[in-house]
Every structure is written in structure tokens, then in C-alpha cells.
Amino acid sequence: MSDSPASRNRTAALRRRDVVRFGIAAALGWPGSASAQERVRTIGMVSGLPMNDRLMGTQSNNEESRIPLFKAGLQRLGWVEGRNIKYEIRSTYGGPAARTAAINDLMELKPDVIVTASTLETAAVIAVTRTIPIVFATAADPVGAGFVESLARPGGNVTGFTNSHAEMGGKWLQFLKEADPRIMRIGVLFNPQTAPRGGSYFLDPIEAAASSVGVTVQPLRIGDPAAIDASIAAFAGDPAGGLVVPVDSYTVIHRQAIAAAAARHRVPAIYAFRYFIEAGGLMSYGASLEVRAAEYVDLILRGAKPSDLPVQPPRRYELVINRAVAQALGLNLSVALLARADDVVE
Numbered sequence: 563m564s565d566s567p568a569s570r571n572r573t574a575a576l577r578r579r580d581v582v583r584f585g586i587a588a589a590l591g592w593p594g595s596a597s598a599q600e601r602v603r604t605i606g607m608v609s610g611l612p613m614n615d616r617l618m619g620t621q622s623n624n625e626e627s628r629i630p631l632f633k634a635g636l637q638r639l640g641w642v643e644g645r646n647i648k649y650e651i652r653s654t655y656g657g658p659a660a661r662t663a664a665i666n667d668l669m670e671l672k673p674d675v676i677v678t679a680s681t682l683e684t685a686a687v688i689a690v691t692r693t694i695p696i697v698f699a700t701a702a703d704p705v706g707a708g709f710v711e712s713l714a715r716p717g718g719n720v721t722g723f724t725n726s727h728a729e730m731g732g733k734w735l736q737f738l739k740e741a742d743p744r745i746m747r748i749g750v751l752f753n754p755q756t757a758p759r760g761g762s763y764f765l766d767p768i769e770a771a772a773s774s775v776g777v778t779v780q781p782l783r784i785g786d787p788a789a790i791d792a793s794i795a796a797f798a799g800d801p802a803g804g805l806v807v808p809v810d811s812y813t814v815i816h817r818q819a820i821a822a823a824a825a826r827h828r829v830p831a832i833y834a835f836r837y838f839i840e841a842g843g844l845m846s847y848g849a850s851l852e853v854r855a856a857e858y859v860d861l862i863l864r865g866a867k868p869s870d871l872p873v874q875p876p877r878r879y880e881l882v883i884n885r886a887v888a889q890a891l892g893l894n895l896s897v898a899l900l901a902r903a904d905d906v907v908e
Contacts, residue, residue, distance in 0.1 A: 605648070669694075695867075696720045697868070724875050883899070
């Protein structure tokens with residue numbers, strides 16, 4: 563419902579390319595079941611989330627947990643944990659030293675493929691290997707970050723899946739302004755150390771679209787989690803302001819604190835992923851949550867080269883609205899906006 567024509571065109575093109583690629587795989591006679599493989603393969607997984615974060619799913623499963631969904635995807639393709647595949651999961655949470663230690667520990671195991679969960683982790687793994695295949699499960703700007711030469715022809719040992727596109731900035735402004743027409747200011751919250759291109763990947767399009775929506779833009783650069791509440795508190799007030807939280811692994815890690823601060827200081831906010839809604843957020847617009855990395859890991863384990871596997875965009879974008887949060891903020895959401903939502907949480 564909220565897909566843009568551009569995103570639909572990109573999706574259709576990639577689906578056609580998928581058909582061709584998997585048709586070639588069948589013609590080459592790749593085995594239909596991974597059970598035909600003799601040795602146990604090792605999959606390294608690197609994430610910036612703490613191991614106890616529910617999105618990791620290492621302690622409890624839920625529909626948004628990434629690791630259980632990834633494992634289930636590979637199992638459907640014939641890769642059974644303990645029989646022909648094993649997983650080595652590392653969290654880089656805790657800063658640069660923790661990141662370096664976790665990745666070095668993983669590299670000593672010589673994994674067959676490494677799956678990375680964010681831009682920061684992908685860059686760190688690429689820095690230590692140009693030979694082991696790397697599949698990034700999510701990335702906002704893989705070309706700009708230098709991960710791949712192009713989306714269609716990645717080159718090198720890296721490929722994967724994008725989770726957004728820069729033009730989303732205009733949609734965030736549009737939806738936020740529709741939710742609260744009083745908004746005159748937009749705060750864009752991100753960490754320059756972790757956001758794509760230091761934050762400019764999304765900030766520049768947001769600033770370019772601001773005048774047409776009738777708002778001004780104020781970057782809210784954060785680095786210390788303890789400063790999240792103070793930063794949002796300082797932004798709150800008159801004239802009415804709204805908050806945009808773009809794609810950024812830092813804000814995902816600290817989503818509970820951000821959503822709580824926005825609610826506490828009564829700042830309407832829109833986020834890039836629907837799991838911010840679960841944390842108490844008002845709205846999200848972004849890629850539908852899919853864990854697709856298993857598709858490429860399977861192909862690589864069967865002999866495909868990352869350089870031959872094009873980077874794939876999201877297949878669907880969705881608008882999610884939390885009506886209970888809207889009511890708590892005193893917002894009277896229009897029937898038209900609610901009708902455009904792909905999901906309305908009560």
C-alpha cells in the first residue's frame with residue numbers, strides 16, 4: 563500500500579533477476595538438498611546487538627528474531643545444524659575494542675561464510691578479510707560505504723541485501739506531517755559514527771524535501787546513550803516539532819530509550835523499522851522485516867561467488883502506526899492516513 567513506484571520497479575527487476583539466477587543454478591545441477599554435502603560448514607555471524615537483545619533471538623524466539631529466522635531459512639534449504647552446518651555467533655556490542663576482539667576470535671575459526679548484521683560490522687569484517695565470502699543481511703548504502711562496486715555487480719567477496727533507500731526521507735516527513743499538521747520543525751536523530759555516510763545519506767534528502775513539506779530541519783547528533791533523553795528534551799517544545807529516526811544500528815540498539823524519551827517529552831516520531839513500534843514508537847515506515855541472507859549463504863555454500871550475486875533491495879515497504887501512542891500524544895489521526903497504513907497497532 564505504501565510502496566513507491568520506484569521501489570516497485572526495483573523489486574520487479576530483482577525478482578526477474580532472481581528467476582534467471584536460480585534457473586542457472588538448476589541448469590548447473592546444484593544439489594537440491596544440502597544433505598549431499600559431506601563436511602560440516604561453519605557460518606560466522608556478527609551483530610552489534612547485545613546477545614540478550616530480543617531481536618537476536620538467542621534467548622527467546624519471536625517473529626522478529628533474526629538468528630532463529632536465518633537458521634530456519636537455511637534448514638528449509640537442507641542445512642541442518644549439527645549435521646552439515648554449525649553457527650558461530652559473535653556480538654560486537656561494547657565499543658571498538660569489543661568489536662575487534664569478537665571479529666578476531668571469529669576469524670581464527672576460518673568460517674566458510676560470514677553474515678553481518680549492520681554497516682558497522684560489515685566494514686569491520688571487510689577490513690580483515692578479502693577472501694572469505696561476506697553476506698550483509700542489512701545495509702543502507704553498500705556502494706557509498708565501499709562494500710561493493712555496484713548493486714548489480716558487487717565484485718570482490720561481498721554481497722547482500724539493502725534495507726532502505728535515500729528517498730525514504732521525503733516519505734518520513736510526509737507521514738509525520740500528516741500525523742500532526744502542527745509540526746514546523748523536524749529533528750533528525752542519528753549517531754555520526756554509525757549512520758550511513760556519517761548521517762548525510764538520509765539527512766541530505768530530508769533537508770531537500772523540507773521546504774515542500776513546510777518544515778525546518780535540525781540534526782540531533784548523539785553518541786552517548788546517556789544523552790538521548792536530554793537531546794530529545796532540548797528539542798521538544800514550541801514551535802511544534804517532530805522526530806525522524808533514520809536507519810542506524812546505534813538507534814536500533816537504543817530503541818527503547820529513544821521511544822521512551824519521545825513519549826516522555828511528547829514528541830511525535832517516525833522510525834525506519836516496525837520494531838520501534840513494539841518499543842513504544844508512534845509510526846514506522848521502512849522495509850518489511852525479512853531475513854533473506856539464508857538464500858545467498860546457501861548459494862555460496864554450493865559454489866556461487868559473491869561477486870556474481872547482485873545486491874538485492876527490500877521486496878516491500880510498510881507503514882505501521884501505533885494508534886494507542888497517537889492517542890496518548892493527543893493526535894487525531896486522519897482516516898486517510900490510517901487507511902494508507904499497512905498495519906495499525908491498537
